[in-house]
Amino acid sequence: MTLLPGPIDPPTRLLMGPGPISAYPSVLTAMSAQLVGQYDPFMTGAMAETQELYRRIWATRNDATLLIDGTSRAGIEAAMISLVRPGDRVLVPVFGRFGHLLAEIAERAMAEVHTIEVPWGQVFTPAAIEEAIVRVRPHLLGLVQGDTSTTMLQPLDEIGAICDRHGVLFYSDATASLGGNPFEADAWGLDAATAGLQKCLGGPSGSAPITLSERAVEIIRSRKKIEAGIREPGDEDAPDFVRSNYFDLGMILDYWGPRRLNHHTEATSMLYGARECARVLLGEGRDAVIERHVLHGEAMLAGVRGLGLVVFGDVAHKMSNVVAVEIPEGVAGDAARQAMLEDFGIEIGTSFGPLHGRVWRIGTMGYNARKDAVLTTLAALEQVLRRFGAKVPAGGGVEAALDVYAGAR
CATH class of the missing domain: 3.40.640.10 (Type I PLP-dependent aspartate aminotransferase-like (Major domain))
Known part of the structure; x- marks a missing residue:
């Protein structure tokens, strides 16, 4: 007799890629x-x-x-x-x-x-x-x-x-x-x-x-x-x-x-x-939601820079809700993404075409355009980068993001 699968029970994830999001x-x-x-x-x-x-x-x-x-x-x-x-x-x-x-x-x-x-x-x-x-x-x-x-x-x-x-x-x-x-x-x-x-x-x-x-x-x-x-x-x-x-x-x-x-x-x-x-x-307000995306996008942008990562593309024309960062030399990009998912329950994105294997894409959008999601992602990314051999400033990502939040008060 073939056993039926149990009820659907997905793992808890924080979806911080380019979409879909939580x-x-x-x-x-x-x-x-x-x-x-x-x-x-x-x-x-x-x-x-x-x-x-x-x-x-x-x-x-x-x-x-x-x-x-x-x-x-x-x-x-x-x-x-x-x-x-x-x-x-x-x-x-x-x-x-x-x-x-x-x-x-x-x-x-x-x-x-x-x-x-x-x-x-x-x-x-x-x-x-x-x-x-x-x-x-x-x-x-x-x-x-x-x-x-x-x-x-x-x-x-x-x-x-x-x-x-x-x-x-x-x-x-x-x-x-x-x-x-x-x-x-x-x-x-x-x-x-x-x-x-x-x-x-x-x-x-x-x-x-x-x-x-x-x-x-x-x-x-x-x-x-x-x-x-x-x-x-x-x-x-x-x-x-x-x-x-x-x-x-x-x-x-x-x-x-x-x-x-x-x-x-x-x-x-x-x-x-x-x-x-x-x-x-x-209900939150159309302009207020856009401003929220801008704030948390700026915090994530500052945070990845605070970790010493290079941001891809013309930042002046970047969307508020997602940032692409160059994968540091010597870091296995897909393996590091998998470690983020398995060890911290956080998903970040890879990319396509000429950027595949070259950048990660990190989103701050919708429900996840919020402070705790940004800080948690940056803290986890720092640990994974360090484990994969990248030299990153201790606490640099979280501190840079917190500076953005402090300036927005």
Whole structure:
């Protein structure tokens, strides 16, 4: 007889990597709430409440503000496949791994994709982006705001006006940045933006907030709708045919809108979690949460420098919520990360592509953007570094972080 595994019982971890992070306790509690039917008045009321909460987080008046059921990548794919017709030109400025992801998803949407690149650790100037827009003449500009692979934060405040001058749709992936860094969807001229819960919003991966301008909605509504079982010959070849049922934003908008047309069964527990993420953030205050991320990010930055570690990239354009540090020469990076996890229950991140094995990424975001998490991580990192042969100042990380906190009083 095969024995069944016991109930799920994960170990206690302090998730101090680039995401996912430890969720707010109240988010986990909300996700355990009783299920109701998808058209129960409580459910449709919770959906409407969640829409309004995320309008405030995105800083938008967009009616089309809702959730895509799936990870943050689901939000990216829904935006790309619904806004881009086959053959449309898409421009993606790449400054890290997730720019490459936007380009790949646009290619899968059958776009003609053009990229420009800067070295990892840098960001683009508005002039460089405008020069590429003039040269490429894209239908859509896809730009990551915060790329955790490099920890860089791309300034967006001038890009919307550039796109507007040239008649270009402006889409941003704010997965890693929303909630811990400023984001002004309306003031910056965004046509579409998507995110995830598992970074600064302090929840689990599995729900993707999205907001769409009226111009974006018009384009989505103009796409050919194919009702289940009523496809006509040639539909598959029509450029207006959205080549996904699940990620067809036209259908999803009808589901979230007043008509409540059936599209899928909403992920109820994820909706509860996303609603609570927004409620917690707005209860503390949107600006206050951003300031909290800045404070604890500065403390972590000072702390790793206090341990003698070299910070990667252009620090002037670093996200508030994650820092990348060069792994000291002679230290086995993966083994040291494993020691952090096994001996202290703390997870920090490795990296991708040209930075793999070269840097660690340490996050201070969401529920973990707090003093005790920062100090505990720095104290543990000091011990692990010393054990792996690095010469580090005794107490240097914690003391440097405490100096930041003392100065903030």
